[in-house]
Ligand SMILES: CCCCCCCC/C=C\CCCCC/C=C/C(=O)SCCNC(=O)CCNC(=O)[C@H](O)C(C)(C)COP(=O)(O)OP(=O)(O)OC[C@H]1O[C@@H](n2cnc3c(N)ncnc32)[C@H](O)[C@@H]1OP(=O)(O)O
């Protein structure tokens with residue numbers, strides 16, 4: 001109910017309080033991250049910690065890190081990540097902002113040469129950030145060396161006014177009433193702003209005092225390293241958002257009753273309807289699947305980072321493909337699922353008090369930020385095409401593409417599934433997912449020379465990423481899992497996750513010959529049985545997410561199930577209910593009613 005200005009101020013207040021508590025309680029970095037997470041309101045601090053600091057860590061020299069991170073860690077400066085422009089977001093190489101080296105003063109001149117080169121979108125830029133890592137085309141000795149990162153001070157540290165030559169503001173209201181409107185996404189134009197040479201982030205490349213451009217021995221793709229880091233964190237965010245929506249829809253489904261009453265008996269809980277289960281339980285399974293794959297991705301990222309430190313860059317392409325692909329598939333599935341959860345809750349799901357509209361609005365842009373989901377899957381497709389061609393030339397693939405090394409078998413195998421129960425076998429499931437992913441990638445690679453098809457590459461990428469998620473779920477179940485019966489429940493969810501994908505993408509599985517129509521129908525039968533088996537534990541499986549009512553923020557998802565009183569109470573809090581007769585009655589309603597009354601008497 002807050003206006004945009006009030007909402008923004010509220011975000012500043014919460015962020016300042018969180019920082020105060022972080023200092024007072026000597027929180028570790030991990031604890032401070034959790035605190036920000038549970039504040040649950042997008043704000044400038046996200047950009048400061050999640051992008052500005054990592055960009056300096058990844059692209060700055062040791063000296064630069066020492067200087068800037070010391071101030072950033074103490075919040076003496078607030079930073080953002082200013083990459084996207086009005087004219088270009090996905091195409092980073094198409095950015096237009098220039099950083100021209102002037103050897104006479106040992107400075108870079110930062111400039112926005114066109115309207116479309118205005119920086120546009122960076123979070124916190126609009127009203128808050130004092131500094132930014134700005135991405136611009138480096139020009140020295142008359143030559144354009146492409147996109148590089150530069151640290152710029154944007155606002156005075158005394159009175160917060162923009163520095164000379166910098167025009168800066170907020171880009172305006174966004175989707176939904178609250179959601180991302182707490183964030184001051186900004187616009188910025190630069191008019192020949194001078195910064196010292198040593199504010200170019202120089203780990204990847206340097207410009208000497210004389211203006212010579214010098215490459216380092218690290219791959220230039222490290223320029224994109226911050227995005228790899230954030231994409232990895234977004235997978236965990238997607239899993240959290242999805243589990244919140246599912247928690248609301250499952251709990252409400254157990255309370256809501258419609259039809260089915262015989263002779264005055266109780267009506268049916270909507271969660272017992274098969275159609276409700278087949279729409280909702282795949283989301284429950286996905287929430288767990290995304291959590292496990294998110295944990296694995298965090299491990300992969302840490303592993304790659306350690307390798308990079310010792311100058312081993314071999315796993316960088318895989319890390320890029322995995323983070324891009326998983327960010328894309330999990331955020332798209334999550335946005336779709338939250339929207340569907342609203343429908344699963346019927347009319348009440350459409351109320352703000354259900355918590356679902358806000359959850360949807362705040363998570364929808366994850367499909368776009370940190371890389372548009374389609375663009376990112378096309379990157380995965382590119383990686384797969386390369387891997388297929390390496391396999392063809394006898395190279396043994398590793399990591400998440402290791403299955404491609406089994407090409408002889410996977411290109412011609414037939415699924416062993418013969419009964420409904422056979423679909424309980426993880427090995428049988430994994431084999432059909434591997435065969436589908438490989439055959440789609442190989443078909444795409446073969447067709448590329450004839451008529452390049454983006455769609456084919458996109459579909460092959462989706463199949464590969466889904467295989468990763470299924471595989472990581474299966475691997476998780478091979479670990480020790482504490483708690484009586486917990487593993488059995490997770491096995492059922494793993495089955496649901498995999499089999500609902502077979503159901504949804506049956507066309508792929510059939511057309512690549514991985515399963516027959518009969519096997520597809522056995523998979524559906526198995527899926528129906530799994531839904532029935534999960535039903536008795538569905539509420540416990542969402543309670544296990546351990547969300548407080550406060551964090552869930554939903555009248556429908558309350559732990560105590562007292563849904564109707566909560567909805568009723570929430571309604572009365574609406575500002576429209578502050579007066580019995582609404583504002584506007586005297587000016588607009590009364591004259592209208594009186595006029596019509598007069599006319600009717602004529
Ligand atoms: C509810 C609130 C709770 C609070 C919780 C707090 C937690 C907060 C968590 C998250 C907050 C998120 C905040 C988000 C804010 C958003 C920020 C942004 O959006 S920043 C801007 C992001 N922009 C993008 O992602 C742009 C996407 N575009 C690109 O990445 C690139 O342009 C490209 C599409 C990859 C194309 O690049 P390029 O033109 O250079 O081309 P190619 O020729 O395709 O590639 C060249 C080779 O480089 C390889 N490559 C590409 N990218 C990478 C990479 N990242 N890493 C490694 N390698 C990479 C590519 O594969 C090519 O390799 P070869 O094939 O040649 O070997």
Ligand SMILES: Cc1cc2nc3c(=O)[nH]c(=O)nc-3n(C[C@H](O)[C@H](O)[C@H](O)COP(=O)(O)OP(=O)(O)OC[C@H]3O[C@@H](n4cnc5c(N)ncnc54)[C@H](O)[C@@H]3O)c2cc1C
Nearest residue numbers: 081082083084088089090121122123365368369370371374
């Ligand atoms: C809430 C939010 C916060 C953001 N925060 C930041 C930030 O802090 N810092 C920052 O720098 N940026 C930020 N961004 C910008 C974000 O990174 C870009 O919007 C994103 O990278 C997508 O780029 P775009 O907007 O140019 O989309 P476009 O690339 O213009 O996409 C438009 C359409 O074209 C399609 N398309 C584009 N290229 C291709 C292709 N090669 N093949 C097929 N289809 C294609 C896309 O799929 C999409 O459907 C933010 C954006 C949002 C929404």
